[in-house]
Amino acid sequence: MPHWDRPTATRGSGGESAMASPAEFSIPLRPEGWTVEEVLALPEEHSSLQRIELVDAALLMSPAPTSLHQRLLQRLQLALAPALPDGTELLPGVNVRIGTQRLLIPDLVILNCPGIDTVAYAASDVLLAAEIVSPSTKVQDRILKRAIYAEALIPYYLLVEPGEPIAATLFELRGGEYEPIAKSGETDIEITRPFTATIRLA
Incomplete structure (x- = not known):
């Protein structure tokens, strides 16, 4: 058991x-x-x-996620939502279908199909997937999910790691693999793709 x-x-x-x-x-x-x-x-x-x-x-x-995890998730939402370009939508914790035998639930996604009512989005609907690492999901978020999202051709992956300080890295899909394009400083991360935003982490 x-x-x-x-x-x-x-x-x-x-x-x-x-x-x-x-x-x-x-x-x-x-x-x-x-x-x-x-x-x-x-x-x-x-x-x-x-x-x-x-x-x-x-x-x-x-x-289920911890209170620290949920506070970080709230910060991400508050920072990203006002910066979203037209034709996109931010949702936390939705199902993302990847073929017939893979179903993931990112902590947050930015979708390129706003307003659709569905129980599971296709990977092609996702512009950015974000995961907040927790003690029970370190390997999944850093390695497994990163590889699956890249294989599913999701253009951007944001990985947030709690700690002192909190760290965040934004990856962009290039040649079938994720390459880091932005990393956090002591308190925030500045991104310019897929849109411009400042995410305050602490």
Whole structure:
């Protein structure tokens, strides 16, 4: 049984319990793996206490965000929203569909299709994906998700890492890989692409 405080990737195979929390609920077994449609069809009680994502048919589960994480997310939204160009929209925590066996939930996305009502956006709808690193998602955010977003051709990736000081790096997709184009100073990060904005981190 995976520990509740750590992210868990599981296909539900090998006869092991697929319990995601010690007492609250269980995820149905899928020895053959999961699809995006099956994850999106999970009842609300299966996803209300944690984030459930899908990578190559395996579930990736992580705890609900901390208050520090949410404060940083609020700062990002307050800084980016006024600077958005026409034809874009900022939303936190939405599903992004990448093929039939990948479904990620960035902490924040900037979309190039404002006003659409959907349960999951296509990767091609995303101009920028942002992730705030937490202790349980370090490897995912720094390596796994960065690689998946690049493979999905999402033009920009913003990675924010809490600490003293808080650090942030903006990456731009070039030749199929992300290259850093802006890094934070002691208190903020200045970006000029895909639009101009100052994000105060502390």
